[in-house]
Amino acid sequence: MLLLAQRNPSVSWEPVRLDPSGQFTLWAWFRPVAIPGGLMLVIPAPLFAEPTVAAFLTVRQVVAAAGLDSSQILCWSLGGMNFDSAGGHSPLLDQRLLAPVAGGNLEMTVWMAPLPAAPWPVQAPMMPDYGQAAMSQPAVASQSVSAQDWQMLDAMDSCWNGVVQLEVRVATIRKELGSGISRLNSLNRDLSSDERRTCDSKDLQEWADARRWLRDSISVLSRSVKEIDTGTTSGAGRRHRFEEIHRNHVVPRVPLPGMTQLVNEFETYRKILQNVLAAAQANVARAGRDAENRANGVLSRIGAKMRARRR
DSSP states (O other): OBOGGGSOOOSSOEEEESSTTSOSEEEEEESOTTOTTEEEEEEOGGGGGOHHHHTTOBHHHHHHHTTBOGGGEEEEEETTEEEEOGGGTOGGGGSBOOOOTTOSOEEEEEEEOOOOOOOOOSSOOOOOOOOGGGGOSOGGGGGGSOHHHHHHHHHHHHHHHHHHHHHHHHHHHHHHHHHHHHHHHHHSOOOOHHHHHHOOHHHHHHHHHHHHHHHHHHHHHHHHHHHHHHSTTSTTTTHHHHHHHIIIIITTTOOOTTHHHHHHHHHHHHHHHHHHHHHHHHHHHHIIIIIIHHHHHHHHHHHHHHHHHHO
């Protein structure tokens, strides 16, 4: 059995066999960005209908099936509730997992013990200037933080660093959205008198269709701009709350209540930002392909007809 720290982080969901044939499989993500000291598990609903497999589905045995040392389990989160392993002695570790009441797959997050490390130095390492409030906690206070709390604070720190990196990319795509809207607005115009005299009914219909695509794309890009500027991931949304937690608790390593839930919230926030970025990128690509290229193609054909008539 391996320690989690000896396991490379997953790049996608990995199958975990529950029997030699591989007929019964669950899915695991080792050391995700938000939980570098843990793993996420998804147990498909059909497994709970197999009596021989369902009896095997306990926290301890599922972690062992994933190839990890189950004695290193610190805690786990299941159905919105958090459980402590009590040093590996919690009876819940060996209690059979039940399928969700509403049906569907069972999702679980497990935190594992870190590798033994040297004592933390009294003097805190140099950190970016997050303001005096972030550094107001003395470094000595961090020595009283338990290994589990430290791991969760590390998880939130790692997730927030991922958020900051994503925000750089979001800022870039925000500029592309603005440029795209400007280009589409400039294309969304009435044909000139010369262009209209050159057009036949087919050309006029194609231009009407192209302008409809332009208007639709402008609307889609504008929604992406609004989502970035005023949505959940903006300063007007939830960003300031996570930034404050990171500044006041994560950086100086000061624990706070409900950290297991906060780790999940940080990861959810990072995923929301990732989805906002992916949606904006897709919208920019579609606007260029479906609207801008279409409109330029119609105008190009009309322009070619105009030049041919002048000869």
